[in-house]
Structures are given as structure tokens and as C-alpha cells.
Amino acid sequence: MTKPAVVSREDWLVARKRHLEHEKELTRMRDRLNEERRNLPWVKVEKAYVFDTPDGPKGLADFFDGRSQLIVHHFMFHPDWEAGCKSCSFDADHVEPTLVHLENHDVSYVRVSRAPLDKIEAYRKRMGWRARWVSSFGSDFNYDYHVSFTPEELAKSKVLYNYRLDHGYDELPGVSVFFKDDDGIVYHTYSSYARGNEEVMTTYMYLDITPKGRNEIEIMDWIRRHDEYPAT
Template sequence: MKTPPVVSAEEWEAERRNLLVQEKELTRARDALAAKRRRMPWVRVDKPYVFEGPDGEVSLLDLFAGRRQLIVYRAFFDPGVGDWPHRPCAGCSLVADQVAHTAHLNARDTTLVFVSRGPQAEIARMKDRMDWTMPWYTMTDGFDVDHGVDEWHGHNAFIREGDTVYRTYFVNGRGDEVMGGTWAYLDITALGRQETWEDSPEGYPQSPPYQWWNWHDSHDS
């Protein structure tokens, strides 16, 4: 292993500041890209998709849980795939392990759910074993085929206007690597982080940073 040179603290700080310039350029570019996502056109979802949940059948609209936005991650915990029925694929499990507390997403009117084709009894057993708490539903129809996740994992973002649902964005492949944190999830949604510093279309909901930040057990207050 050929390691970098060892330098003085002053030289190290100078190198760090040089790299920081590029890091800030990347941050600004990431913010600009998120702003373009918020201006992406929407596509209306008209098919009556049906999922199985812990309490029975639910629709795509039901997955919103009354909130305005929805992020659906397609995980591969399916009969005949990988180490079924013992655990999901390793990559999807790594994604699940990184999911931040969903109360912060909920505070931004956004719901996160996982979906796969495994039956609910197996999903409940697996979630208990792995200490996962996110809502997890069973697909029963062609939702995965229609949304680009029948052969590979991915995150689909949706928004609703009343009872009408629209698909707003989609990431998969290496795009899934950054998912898991609250900010990464919000950055792929149509409304973004909903903070006043963001470049968003006129009329989008926004509030100052820190104003809505809270402990995960105190958002309702």
C-alpha cells in the first residue's frame, strides 16, 4: 500500500483548503441539480395499483399515509431471489440499514416506504430480525415493471394533488448509493427540502432552516 506523504500541520491545512474549494463547487452543483429536479415535469399515475400491507390491501394513494409526497424503494426480497426467504439481497439490505429516522421526512410531508414481492408474514419476520422499522409492502401487480424496478432496485418519487398521484422522479443504480439520509431523500422529491434558501418555483412551501428541525420524537409538538 503506497501511502501519501507525511507533512506538517500547516501543509496539511493548506491542502485541505485547496480541496475544500472543489468540495464547495460540488455542493453548489448538487444544489443546482436538485433545483432542476423540482422543475421536472410530472406524469400522472392512473393505474389502480394494489399492495398488501400488515392490515390488508392498500392502494398507491394509501401509501402516502395522508402526506403530500411519497418515496417508494423497490427492494428485492422476493421468492426465488438471492437468499430467500432468509434475507433480502445484500445490496438492498445495505440500503435499508442506512435509512434515517423517518419522522424527519414525515415532518416535511413526505412518506418513505419499501416494497417487494415477499408476503407480509416473511417481511414482518425479516424486519424484526434486522431491526428495520420502515413501512414495507408487498407488490401484487405490475407496479415494478411500470416504474423501472422489475429487474433492479430503485427509488421512485411521487406527489399527490388531492387524490391524483403523479410520478416526479426516479433514481437507481449508483444513484441509490447516496440514499438513506433525510437530505438525500428530500433532494429527489418535487418539493425538495422546503427551505427558504432553495431555488424552487414560485409558491412552493418553504420555511427557514432550523425552524422545522427537531428531535425525532418531538416533531408533532
């Protein structure tokens, strides 16, 4: 880390006010982007996906719980793995405290992974999470929303991820949003991938205002599951 210039309080204030204008510009741009996102067209969900849950088989519409909006976290957890992805776990840690607020603002939330339900439940218990988490194993859900890929797709070395051809992996992260109208019809309204969900990870937002920032060589290279950090 290269230390910036050390100046008087007066000179610091001049630089800080200049930077504040850029921060305000970003805030206004974010507001415009959010409005544009809300005005994106919708796609009717025609396929009847079935998920394995602790309460038996459920469909996508069942996860709304009487609300009109649903956020799905595509959590990377391959059926052969013994634990969920550490980066997706980092994401999940940030969501847990927000659930009560989402649920009281017409938004439900569910995690979906291809791992079998017994592995999901064991890992959820280990992490101490309460959010609903279901298995999509045996359904096309992960493949249709481009977060899991078939052996045939992987053999081509490039898969359709984040709306472009990218390097192929068995599992990749994402978030999808759905709306259910009064007639029970479900629509897909939005999906984001890669770094698209980064702003909900408030640890990153705090790191971004510190002198060393994220201080990482590869994205998320320092992150551990919350029970794997060295004891302090």
C-alpha cells in the first residue's frame, strides 16, 4: 500500500468535497439504474419446476408465502460437495439479518442449490442460517437460469453465463427475481450474475471506505466460511 499525501485539515476538506460530488453522481446514477431495472420487461414462467424441501415437493409459486415478490439466491452447492461455496456463504451471511425486513415489505427469499436436501440441511445447521433453502436436484431450474451446466456444455469450454459466453464451471452464482400476480401467474423479472449481487454484501461496502480497500489479489480470495476464520 502506498500512503497518500498527508495534508492539513483544510486541504483534506477541499479534496473530500470534490470526492463528495463524485459520490453524489454515483448515487444519482444508481437511482436511474434501479428505475431502469424496475421497468425491464417480464417473462412468464411456463415450466412447472419441482423442488425438494423439508415440507415435501414444492413448486416455485409456493415460495412466495403470500407475498408478490420472490428473490432466489442461486447458491453454489454441487451434489458431490460436502459443503456449500464459501463465497455464496459470505453472501448468505449478509442476507440473514435482512429477512425480517424483506418479509415485511412484500418480498420472500429462498436459496436454491442442486445438492441433495440432507446436505443442504446439515450445512444450513452448521452455518446457523434460518432462510428457506431447497434442492433443485433433478429439475431444470439451475440449467434454465444459467447457474449450472451440463457435461455437454462444459465440454465446449464456454458456457452462457452473465449473458455472454464465459469459461465453464459446474456451478456458478447468481440471483433471480420473480413476481406473482393475483391470478397466481409467476413472472421472471430479473437475474444477475458474477459481481452483480455485490452491493448486498455489506462487508465489501465497509471495506471500500477503508484505506486498504478490499485488499485482495483474486476476487474473494481472503474470504472463509464464518466458522473457519482463525480464533481471535
